[in-house]
Amino acid sequence: MPELPEVETVRRGLAPVMEGARFRKVEVRRHDLRWRLPKDFAARLEGKTVTGLGRRAKYLLADLSSGDVLIMHLGMSGSFRMAQEDRETTPGAYHHERSKAEAHDHIVFHMSSGARVTFNDPRRFGCMKIVPRADLDREPLLRSLGPEPLGNAFGAELLAKACRGKKTSLKAALGDQRLVAGLGNIYVCEALNRARLSPRRLASTIADKMSRPNEKAERLADAIKAVLVEAIKAGGSSLRDHRRTDGTLGDFQHSFRVYDREGEPCPTRACKGRVRRIVQAGRSTFYCPVCQT
DNA sequence: CCGCGGGCCTGAGAGC
DNA sequence: TGCTCTCAGGCCCGCG
Numbered sequence: 001m002p003e004l005p006e007v008e009t010v011r012r013g014l015a016p017v018m019e020g021a022r023f024r025k026v027e028v029r030r031h032d033l034r035w036r037l038p039k040d041f042a043a044r045l046e047g048k049t050v051t052g053l054g055r056r057a058k059y060l061l062a063d064l065s066s067g068d069v070l071i072m073h074l075g076m077s078g079s080f081r082m083a084q085e086d087r088e089t090t091p092g093a094y095h096h097e098r099s100k101a102e103a104h105d106h107i108v109f110h111m112s113s114g115a116r117v118t119f120n121d122p123r124r125f126g127c128m129k130i131v132p133r134a135d136l137d138r139e140p141l142l143r144s145l146g147p148e149p150l151g152n153a154f155g156a157e158l159l160a161k162a163c164r165g166k167k168t169s170l171k172a173a174l175g176d177q178r179l180v181a182g183l184g185n186i187y188v189c190e191a192l193n194r195a196r197l198s199p200r201r202l203a204s205t206i207a208d209k210m211s212r213p214n215e216k217a218e219r220l221a222d223a224i225k226a227v228l229v230e231a232i233k234a235g236g237s238s239l240r241d242h243r244r245t246d247g248t249l250g251d252f253q254h255s256f257r258v259y260d261r262e263g264e265p266c267p268t269r270a271c272k273g274r275v276r277r278i279v280q281a282g283r284s285t286f287y288c289p290v291c292q293t
Numbered sequence: 294c295c296g297c298g299g300g301c302c303t304g305a306g307a308g309c
Numbered sequence: 310t311g312c313t314c315t316c317a318g319g320c321c322c323g324c325g
Contacts, residue, residue, distance in 0.1 A: 003318065034301080034320080058319075076319055077303075104303085123302045125319060141320095168296065176296095177320085184318055239318065240305075259318095282298070284317090 002074040004149070004182030005231035005252065006242045007058045010080055013245030015053045017082055017115035018062065022049045027108040029101065034075060034127040044068060044130050045109075057145050057181035069133050071141060075125025077241045085116045122241075145181040149224050154180070156221040160213035163203040170206070170220075171199035171280050180224070186237060186259045187227055189286045193258045194223035196268065198292045199285045200278075230255065258286040266291055 002010070026042040038044075049065040062070040074080075101108075102120065107128065109117040119126070131139055146162060147154045162179040163170075173179055174188040183191070192199050197206075197216055206217040213221075236242050236250035239260075243249060257267045262277040266288035273290025 006318080073319085075302090076317070121302095122304065123317090123319095125302070127320095166295095172296080175319095186318055237318080242318080281296085 002058060002078065002236070002242055003184035003187050004055075004058060005187070005228055005234075006236035006250065007060060007074060007182075008055055008232050009236040009242075009244055009250060010074070011053055011055045011060055013082065014060075014080060014117060017111060017113050018050045018053050018109075018117065020049065020051075021111040021113035021115070022047065023109055024112050025110040027110070028106070029108065030106040030124070033106065033121065033124050034073075035129075037128060038130070041128070041130065045070065049112075056142055057148070057177060058184075059142065063133065067133055068130050069136055071127075071129045071131065071139070072119075073127045073141075075121060075123060075127065077123040078119065078121035078126035079241060079243050080245050081118045081120060081243070081247060082245045083116045083118070085110060085114050117245075144178050146177060146179045147181065149180050149182055150228055154221065154225070156213035156217040159221045159224075160207035160217045161211060163206050163217075164211040166203035168203050169199060169280060170197060170201045170203050171285050173203035174224075182228070183224070185283055185285075186256070187224075187231065189259045190227045190257055191220065191223040193266070193268070193287060193292060194227060195219040196291050196293065198289075199280060199287050201293075258288060261286060 023045040026045045028037060028042055031037040050062050051065055052063040054061045058073060060072040064070060104120045104122045105118050106121055107119040111117060136142065147158055163173055166173050170192060171188055174183050175185065197220060206214060206220060208214050231237060231252040234250060234252035234255065235244050237252040238249040239253060258275045261275045264275050266273040266275060268288065268291045271288060271291040273288040275286055276289050278285050
């Protein structure tokens, strides 16, 4: 499910109950997520305080007082849900805790703030990993990620540089986390429609012969930033799995211009086209063949 | 190095 | 109602 706006929505939901709070008890109900959790997973968290909750691309990063960082990824179907812990509930009261657990609740953080934070992930493509902060820049999960599209450094210049010489399609290039980090199928489609660029266009064509950004690269960089900012403001997109941490749905799916709108009129002003669906690299692409060129 | 296709999982929805 | 098939927002890996 979750692309950058959904992960950022989750981060903003969790930060108030996790930052400054201590892991009082960590329940691992299933350890076979994308990879097996290490045996000492709970032990490395329990008793430690979360000093900050950040995000890199689609990863959540919890800084711990131990000097470790807890890396969390939601995969396709992961979500976090917050609840206020019953005061009477002791950490060892498994019967009580289990009785409340829903299907696919794999990991439960009992925080000293009184919050219970539950990670639910039906497809188990999500993952968690603990690494020393000193090793973070060598971390394989993060090492090859491209620039943050909402970071100050990101713009047409970086985008053009990343696409330089790329024989692949713009669609594939934007979804490649090594070029820009955080976009997935939805926001790639949405950004390309806003920028009026065809997803089939060669990535290299947004730069001139000197690898300088052209006007297309400017439009695309602006569109990427705009769609992400708007989506975060809306709490992300809820198609099936994404929820805010309080359980409410995001709203941005109502603002999709092309995603999952095959056959509908293109919303671009004065464009008479209809949204078309094609398959690129095995995934659906939605775009307007009339205004996206 | 690069790009592509397959695979990992489960659930929802369509079609019969 | 129930079965089977397809597809889904991510990412890693092996292949050519």
